[in-house]
Amino acid sequence: MARSSKLSGFPEWLPAGQVVEQLVLDTARRVFELHGFAGLETRSVEPLETMLRKGEIDKEVYVLRRLHAAQSEADPGLGLHFDLTVPFARYVLEHAGQLEFPFRRYQIQKVWRGERPQEGRFREFTQADIDVVGRDALSFHHEVEMAVVMSSVLADLPIPPAVIQVNNRKLAEGFYRGVGAPDAASVLRAIDKLDKIGAEGVARLLETDAGLSASAAETCLRMASIRTVDDSFADAVMSLGVADPMMDEGVAELAAVVTGANARRPGSVVADLRIARGLDYYTGTVYETQLVGHESVGSIASGGRYDSLASDGRQTYPGVGISLGVTRLVSILLGRDLVEVSRSVPSAVLVAVVDEDARADSEIVASRLRARGIPCEVAPAADKFGKQIRHADRRGIPFVWFPDVAGDTVKDIRTGDQVSAEADSWSPHISDLHPTVTPSSSQEARP
RNA sequence: GUGGGUGUAGCUCAGCUGGCAGAGCGCCGCGUUGUGGUCGCGGAUGUCGCGGGUUCAAGUCCCGUCACUCACCCCA
Incomplete structure (x- = not known):
């Protein structure tokens, strides 16, 4: 057989690596089911307009085309899904009549993104996703639950400690509005680079790209540097002297998530006000997860609260979810020799x-x-x-x-x-x- | 899409101003004739990414191209 060169971004493990991935998948499924999430799988393709509904034109979607399609044939407009949340929202809308709300499901599938690969970044990778979706309303306590469940999965794996960092979009947007930022998204984008380019670089971005005054930029930076394991972040935010009702709401929610999750799983969650996460559909709590000692690879589990990802015009379906980056996690474990596998075959x-x-x-x-x-x-x-x-x-x-x-x-x-x-x-x-x-x-x- | 780096044995890599393609590990065999690993001895293995150019001669120099990789962008 002709030798095929390896395709960048489409990882394939050796048998021992597959054992590691299978353990992650088995653990995720077991813990998800232990918490009452029903398993679900959606098709791999979605109409492009479904995926790009939120105006995210910048997503690098792989599109589908028949090899023998005639030139004159209309483009089917199908693409491979780039996450599991958007297809799930579409699924909820289609089957709303047959589902019981709040609806809890887990979904473990491959997703595809046409981006340039790097360490921990792939074009084809597996996500293990949980979401809870309500009809018209969704109780806040599910935002605590997401962190608790994902923390349980990670704690059951033979991996370094993982910390879920939580922020709240209302807190961030309200705060940025309170300091007079014209565009909260560009502030978030700049703040998100804090680890990479440092405080001075971010301050420069805030002034040039986000249009903030030097003092407003300074205030935002001080806010973004707040990180606490309990609800003491609230006092720290208040001491910055920014007032905004949406911010107050976000502070209260974030405090509830941090104290609630840590009460059930001590040390699982920290409030980290620099976390931006998903500049698209998140409206409240946002999660990001670092593997201690391996922060540079990025988050291994992310998600958040979305108020109106799915809506049929009469009803909206708010939800909250978090997704484990199975492929990224496994690639860290294998690439950095963090685990040992007793054997590469099932045979005893x-x-x-x-x-x-x-x-x-x-x-x-x-x-x-x-x-x-x-x-x-x-x-x-x-x-x-x-x-x-x-x-x-x-x-x-x-x-x-x-x-x-x-x-x-x-x-x-x-x-x-x-x-x-x-x-x-x-x-x-x-x-x-x-x-x-x-x-x-x-x-x-x-x- | 933009910019840098790297392509030589299964793997990790060496190969100087151009001169017979190498090492370590792994693999195979024998010592040990149906009980492995250690040790000793022996052995096999190459489209030097691909295409073109310069040259008596190219892994080496030049041009092009592809792949991989890192960073940017963005994200699990």
Whole structure:
């Protein structure tokens, strides 16, 4: 087969990497379902007007075209979805009559963005999304719940600590309006660069791009530098002397999210007033998540509250959601050697083959093990036992089974222990039954 | 889309002012003739990204092109 060069932005893992990704997916699904979210999948394509409804022309959408479409044929106007929130909003509108509100769903699917790839940035990647959508109204406590659920997922994974940073769009927009900013979005955009270009760079941007006075820029910078683990950020904001009713509302909401989430999962959330997130449809709480020690890669889970992403004219469907960047997270774990995978194959046991005429005996052993839920495979060739053991060793398979008319034996090739065994009763230790993913020593060494 | 960097063995890379394509790791074999790993010995492996140019001679110099990569933009 001709060798295909790898395509930038379309990651493909080796088997061990796939084990890591599968663990993330399994964990997300388990925790989501534990919290009562129903699994859902939407089609991969949406009409372009659906995706770009909010005027986000700048999205780099991959469009769909039939290879044999005639020149004269009208453009179907379909594109691969770039997130899961917009398709979900469309789904809610279409099925509103058959859904119960507030509607809770999780959705784990690939999404596509035609942007230039970089570390942690891909053109095809998987998101694990949860949203709660109400009809006309949605209780505020769901904005606490999103942080709690995502924090639970992250805490159940063998990864460095993750901190969900929360801000509130009303707080930010109200504050910027209060200091006389003509365009809140451009202020947000500038503030968002604080990590990259520093306070002086942001101050310059605020004056040139966002049209702020030097003193207003200074005030915004002081606001953006506020970061607290409790609701004390509120006093810090008030001390800046900016007054705006929308801001007050945002302060109260943010305080409720931070105290609420930390009451249930201590240390899971911080109020960070520099967080901009999604300059598009978010209207209240916004979330962003950093992996401690790996902040430069960007957020691994983001989302927020949106008041009117979906509306059929008579009713609106406000929602709140958060999305785990599965591919980004896995790429950090693999690229920075943060995890160790016990083996690259599911098999706990390699059943040796004495000679090709006796392969059926080995297959019978394998069937008996499988009947009891023990993943195993039969050696591909009746090589010398040394080679068969090496075959297992290379893949990380911990046990090799030797069929023998005088009585089978099974060898733990890590310790060299070899014992008599019956295929109908022997079991590996539970920790050896499936591949495991553990924090690597380099991760533990991290402070 | 804009700007920088890099393309040589499966992987990581060396290869000077142009002169027989290399190392380490990995892989295969043997020592050890049906129980791996360590050790020793031996072995195989290349479209030097691609195309053109200069030259007696190009991995090396020149032009073009493609890919990858980093940054900007933006984002999971």
